[in-house]
Amino acid sequence: MKVAAAFIALAGLVSAFAPAQNNVNRGTALSANNLEDMPGSTMPFKGFDPLGLATLGSESTLAWFRAAELKHSRVAMLATTGYIVQAAGYHFPGMLSSDVSFETLSAMKPLDAWDSVPDLGKAQIFFTIFFAEVVTEARGTHYTKGGELPTIVFPPIDFSKVDAEKMKVKQSRELNNGRLAMISIMSFIAAANIEGSVPLLTGNPMF
Secondary structure (H helix, E strand, C coil), X not given: CHHHHHHHHHCCHHHHHCCCCCXXXXXXXXXXXXXXXXXXXXXXXXXXXXXXXXXXXXXXXXXXXXXXXXXXXXXXHHHHHHHHHHHCCCCCCCECCCCCEHHHHHCCCHXXXXXXXXXXXXXXXXXXXXXXXXXXXXXXXXXXXXXXXXXXXXXXXXXXXXXXXXXXXXHHHHHHHHHHHHHHHHHHHHHHHCCCCCHHHCCCCCC
């Protein structure tokens, strides 16, 4: 349960912290016929799609897959960073609630700390996630209908003047970092819940 809660708590926040997409024509940027030209298609696995997901449906389906990958990548980067910061003992000063201090939470393993957050606090987190998701999904033309992929909510950074090739490099870096972060946070959670499941993390006090 605590694993599921941790993932739910982070889902959706991703859209609030990500760079905007440039104005590349989506017909070129997101097409099953041009996989190797899409952002994120980099060496050593350029065009890697062993399950053929890019050809599973229409370009709208591909846009949905890409948006899902972006969101999961961004959530994973936040989760990995948060897990490391929490496990390292860094924390806010003061009290989280009337009977729970940030210092107390910092002494716990990250997933145990989430379990110790009061229900009202969890409800506030869930509402913030829900609100951010509704705002980002409801703005303008939806990405499955030709609109831009999920972009930044706050702060409003404008990437529209960045050169298209440089923007593609930045997008590829974001995706590759996010893919690594997804592997990282899954490894962290496995190590925290199944002893010996990640040999490199066995015996680490973070887990």
